[in-house]
Amino acid sequence: MCGRTGLTLPKDKVQCACSYKPKNSDSYTKPPWLPEFNASKEYTPSHNIAPTDVTPVLVSATNFENDEQCGRVLKPMMWGIIPPWHKGDYKNHNLSTNNCRLENIKSSKLYSPILSNGGRCIILAEGFYEWQTTNKLSKSKQPYYIYAPQDDGVKVDEPDTWNNSFDKEKGWKGIRLLHMAGLYHVWQNEGTIIYSYSVITMESNSTMDWLHHRMPAILDSEEQIEAWLDIDNVKPDMALAYLKPVKVLSWHQVSTAVNNSRYKASDCNKRLPEEKKNKTTQKTLNSWFVKAEKRKSTESNDSESKKQKK
Known part of the structure; x- marks a missing residue:
């Protein structure tokens, strides 16, 4: 399960953090940031991102027109897919689409067509929050912040230690983001256009089953990222085969203040004393x-x- 994330980097730094080496190139390039079409909602860096918030999502450039010759683009999208058949107010479709279960994608009336039509994307985050459901002795669920292992001296809850930098020869040096596999859809109704996504989840492995029985499908290698985004050459079944439970993650306990989705302060992801x-x-x-x-x-x-x- 994945119900809350954090991403505090501004647009330009997100682009730097997503830099990559295109095929037959010796230098790193930054994916362009495409215009936003989300009912006037824009990406706002936040320590506590909740469903219906807008976040930057990495997608193949195939489905988008852009002036730059590149394979990947960044597109701001709303968390929680709006079903294609829904009409009227986008908030009232009454379906839980924040996550989609890997096991059910191919049989799903909602997700199967999206997968077949190349709607694969990667959701970016500095980390995500999960509440421990495996401790039956506790009356309240303890929240944890889960994130990618960082270089020595880099602390995910202390931005002053990130030392973010980018150049074309070395690429991005700084905080390491999580890349979570997802599906996205473009919903249109009476002139309103909204790009929205769901995070793919799977059964937890030994890395996270002590905390929760579900975990997001995290892409932790460039090979996985490239395959998931390559909708022209990597067919749906092959792409799904690249989704494996990640083996290495870091985490720490955080305050229950994060339980309130309206609370966005910088102490949300702070390590609990x-x-x-x-x-x-x-x-x-x-x-x-x-x-x-x-x-x-x-x-x-x-x-x-x-x-x-x-």
Whole structure:
């Protein structure tokens, strides 16, 4: 599952972070940023991106007209695909389309045609938030911030350590973004045009199953990125075969303030201080012991009641 992300880089830095070497080229190029058509909604850098927010998405240039000769472009899109058959207010389609399950794409009335028509995209993020569902002892779900492993000295929650830079010979040096596989669609109704996407999810592997049973399909190699975007030469079935559970990720606990999707402050992805983590752990243990004592007390009372009846 993926229900919240973070991306705080401005447009020009996102372009730099997505730079790549085209085939038969020795230098890095930045994908152009295409105009926005999303009901007047624009990309706004944020520490707490929620569904219906607009974020930059990497796509093949095949489906877009652009002046520059390039294979990839950046297109701002809204999170949550609007079904092609929906009419009227785009907010009222009443379907949950923030994520699409990898196992169901080919049989889906919504996603299968999009996949067949080349609607593959890559959602960019500095990290995503996930709430632990595997701890049955805790009454509240602890949120975590998950992100790509960074170079020594780079801390994802401390922008002053990123040292972002770009040049054509060396490419991007700075914070490493996550590349999440997704599907996108262009919805039109009475003159309104909205580009929207869904994040593809899959069963978690040992990297994340301690936290949640689902995880986004993360592309962690240039080969995977190239194949997913190459809608001209890589057919849908082959593209899906490139989606594998990522084996290496980093994470840390964050405050439950991120639970509120309207809260966008810079402390959303900050590492939870040790003393607060200890309090959370102790609270969970205390809850378990209280429940255990209650069970013992109930069993003891039941036993005593049975004796009296005899």
